[in-house]
Amino acid sequence: xxxxxxxxxxxxQVLVTAQEQGAGRxxxxxxxxGAMTMLDPESLEFWLEQILRGTIAEGxxxxxxxxxxxxxxxxxxxxxxxxxxxxxIYHLMPFVPACPECGAQGLEVLGGGExxxxxxxxxxxxxxSADG
Amino acid sequence: xxDTPDGGESLDIVLDVDLSKRTSELADENLAxxxxxxxxxxxxxxxxxxxxxxxxxxxxxxxxxxxRIAVIAGDITTRIDAGRxxxxxxxxxxxxxxxxxxxxxxxxxxxLGRLDLDxxxxxxxxxxxxxxxxxxxxxxxxxxxxxLSVTEGPYMAIKHPVMVRQADVAVINKxxxxxxxxxxxxxxxxDVRSVNPEIEVVATCARAGQGxxxxxxxxxx
Ligand SMILES: Nc1nc2c(ncn2[C@@H]2O[C@H](COP(=O)(O)OP(=O)(O)O)[C@@H](O)[C@H]2O)c(=O)[nH]1
Ligand SMILES: [Mg+2]
Ligand SMILES: [Zn+2]
Numbered sequence: 001x002x003x004x005x006x007x008x009x010x011x012x013q014v015l016v017t018a019q020e021q022g023a024g025r026x027x028x029x030x031x032x033x034g035a036m037t038m039l040d041p042e043s044l045e046f047w048l049e050q051i052l053r054g055t056i057a058e059g060x061x062x063x064x065x066x067x068x069x070x071x072x073x074x075x076x077x078x079x080x081x082x083x084x085x086x087x088x089i090y091h092l093m094p095f096v097p098a099c100p101e102c103g104a105q106g107l108e109v110l111g112g113g114e115x116x117x118x119x120x121x122x123x124x125x126x127x128x129s130a131d132g
Numbered sequence: 133x134x135d136t137p138d139g140g141e142s143l144d145i146v147l148d149v150d151l152s153k154r155t156s157e158l159a160d161e162n163l164a165x166x167x168x169x170x171x172x173x174x175x176x177x178x179x180x181x182x183x184x185x186x187x188x189x190x191x192x193x194x195x196x197x198x199x200r201i202a203v204i205a206g207d208i209t210t211r212i213d214a215g216r217x218x219x220x221x222x223x224x225x226x227x228x229x230x231x232x233x234x235x236x237x238x239x240x241x242x243x244l245g246r247l248d249l250d251x252x253x254x255x256x257x258x259x260x261x262x263x264x265x266x267x268x269x270x271x272x273x274x275x276x277x278x279x280l281s282v283t284e285g286p287y288m289a290i291k292h293p294v295m296v297r298q299a300d301v302a303v304i305n306k307x308x309x310x311x312x313x314x315x316x317x318x319x320x321x322x323d324v325r326s327v328n329p330e331i332e333v334v335a336t337c338a339r340a341g342q343g344x345x346x347x348x349x350x351x352x353x
Contacts, residue, residue: 002234002269009151021145037152038264115151121144 007047023122069112158237162272178279180261
């Protein structure tokens with residue numbers, strides 16, 4: 001599934017940044033995933049762990065925050081969050097969001113498709129004394 | 133900054149990079165590159181076996197006298213489809229996705245780098261046989277053509293609303309088998325239009341070359 005592709009892209013981003021900053025280790029990776037990405041946080045975390053083996057980010061803690069689907073309804077003017085089914089079938093059959101107020105379809109999606117690498121916590125390559 | 137158990141110094145680096153945006157940015161870059169070379173690109177999507185390769189072969193046969201065509205064949209691991217299309221006498225570039233369930237803008241960008249874009253004006257891209265994941269991955273094509281076939285049953289349009297909504301033209305293929313499958317082509321076409329009122333719907337029997345000209349017209353080629 002495309003969880004692997006996403007994990008590869010995230011891993012690349014993390015490793016390139018860590019290298020640029022001269023990091024010796026990556027301790028934590030913080031991600032934010034839109035509810036509409038069709039990415040499964042658990043599976044993504046699993047693949048990230050696999051891909052990062054043998055790199056300076058091996059064993060890094062992975063934090064995933066899920067961002068809600070946000071929509072604007074042109075029928076009734078509603079603007080805000082809309083529920084996304086927490087159903088495994090959803091991963092096989094993308095659903096069409098309906099307006100939580102009036103039920104109309106064809107909503108403008110304002111947010112929920114993100115796959116954001118927010119930050120990483122790294123340890124410097126040359127470890128100084130712990131006077132931090 | 134925080135002290136870690138082993139005494140090293142830790143540092144938080146903020147990236148705030150949205151990879152999904154990167155995907156659409158890359159797709160836009162592909163489009164710009166194609167436009168700069170005067171190439172129109174069509175992304176052809178549909179389940180495995182729906183008839184994408186057969187349809188592309190028919191389109192190439194009908195168009196190759198007046199258009200300079202190249203084809204990108206996205207396939208998970210085989211070269212079978214690339215070989216079939218090459219038999220039509222146009223350049224075919226195979227992208228093996230190595231297991232990924234869709235082409236993405238980055239794979240397509242690499243492929244564009246290997247084509248002589250100045251020697252073509254039409255690029256047909258056969259996406260990986262999958263109607264779900266490619267919906268989230270724009271590759272940078274001018275139009276999306278979705279191929280549904282009656283052998284996939286009567287509910288294909290309703291089951292894949294996201295893809296149908298993103299497509300410009302829907303082909304209902306294998307209409308020669310509609311009766312045997314007890315699938316109504318009219319109903320399927322109506323389902324497609326109910327999900328996407330703006331879409332063009334064309335019924336074909338790609339294997340017999342029937343309806344190919346209508347597909348070409350619907351795409352404005
Ligand atoms: N009966 C019938 N078979 C078709 C038609 N179009 C394609 N096929 C057959 O369906 C099979 C799969 O076609 P192919 O083009 O490889 O599908 P793809 O996987 O979407 O590229 C092949 O055996 C084709 O000959 C059609 O209109 N009618
Ligand atoms: Mg094929
Ligand atoms: Zn509404």
